[in-house]
Amino acid sequence: MMKILAVDDDELILELLVESLRASGFSSVQTATSANAAARLISTATEPFDCFLLDVVMPEVDGIALTRWIRKSPLYGAAPIVMITSMAEKAFIDRAFRAGATDYVTKPFDAVEVTTRVQLAARQVQANRAVHDAGMQVQALRAKIDAQHHTPLSEPVALNDVEGLIDFLALQNYLLQLSRGSFLATSVVALRIVDVGNIYARCSPALFRDVLADVAESALGAMSGSQCIMAYTGNGTFAGVVACSDRNDFEDVELMINLTIERLELVDDQQRPLEVRVAMGTPRAIGVMQSGRAAVAKMHRAIEDISWNMPQLATLKTKTKRGAGMLLRALTQAI
């Protein structure tokens, strides 16, 4: 049975939510009327919660801060968090997904829609549980294996500590939830680490995660002006959604990312220099007439494109060197 925690400062909404969920077969629902009360319930729960339904706007501590707090717990790193709010503005949706929400329902909510979202979340929980149950039997062994073996390169490993980097499924949900109006100034973009197989082979699992996190942070930093939200999709590839439709604004982003990474002076497990460079695909404007599904399809095409059009490492190194020189000259002239 799926254990749900619903949090809203309006008791009437909670009553309606609980009744709607119970009518759909979710009988284990607990409620809290504030983020603080929810935090107490979460901290003292003998059995962990499987799914959270959170209001965004609440007095004192809001649902976004609560989401961030929940995500910090290793127990809830992958738990479904569905936000329910009347704030359908893009800025609120962005903040919710950045904090770690996996889905979003806008008020006035339709009881059937909410239960459908929870049913989807339940499937995710069941899948997680199946993996967890199977994993329990070999947990001790797995810890040893994890230290020595990699998860496959193609798997989108979770990188929870990078602000603005979310789960790939959540990124797709985010696109599905955006209004058509928001698409006018929104683009999708993919970037990929060049020669990632070589880097993967030379790094321990922990170090490879660190490299991915460094690349993600560098990319998010370079695109901070475009309110980028990104996800790691596996195979050294990242997908991003940016608030911009003008390709010219992205001209220097690849260079900025690579210069930032270069300054980090990354090394492998034997302390040998790791040549990490990122190739960035051409951003694709979504366009106002598109649906959320079309936007998701566009993102998948961007990912495919970058996989098929990878430049050579040497080419990117030269490009970065030349770009750094041009930047330096421009700076010198400016001074």
Next chain:
Amino acid sequence: MLQSQTIDKKVAEIRPRFLRLLAQRLNRFEEIRDLLETEPNLAPLLEEIGTGAHSIVGLAATLGFPDLGSLAQNVELVVNRVTSAETSTRSTIEFFDSIDDLLGEMALILQA
């Protein structure tokens, strides 16, 4: 009992309580509306009316009052815009219009 019947039953149970709260809110909103014309410190009043409108948005349409929900949503958005843009509230005709429209709809529902 079917899922929709269960939800309809709950909605019918909640509606009178929502209306009682709406009557209390109407009285308070009318006080705030008057204070907004004279009070020098608008921030707490704006916060209160914004929070109240937000609560109405959450349930109004679900309980069968879609117009009330969209008028409350409009107030919430306008309050957010006014507080974040730090514009002069009193000069914002849109702001007072949105509150007046909401107060009118609340009164209409409670009279019915």
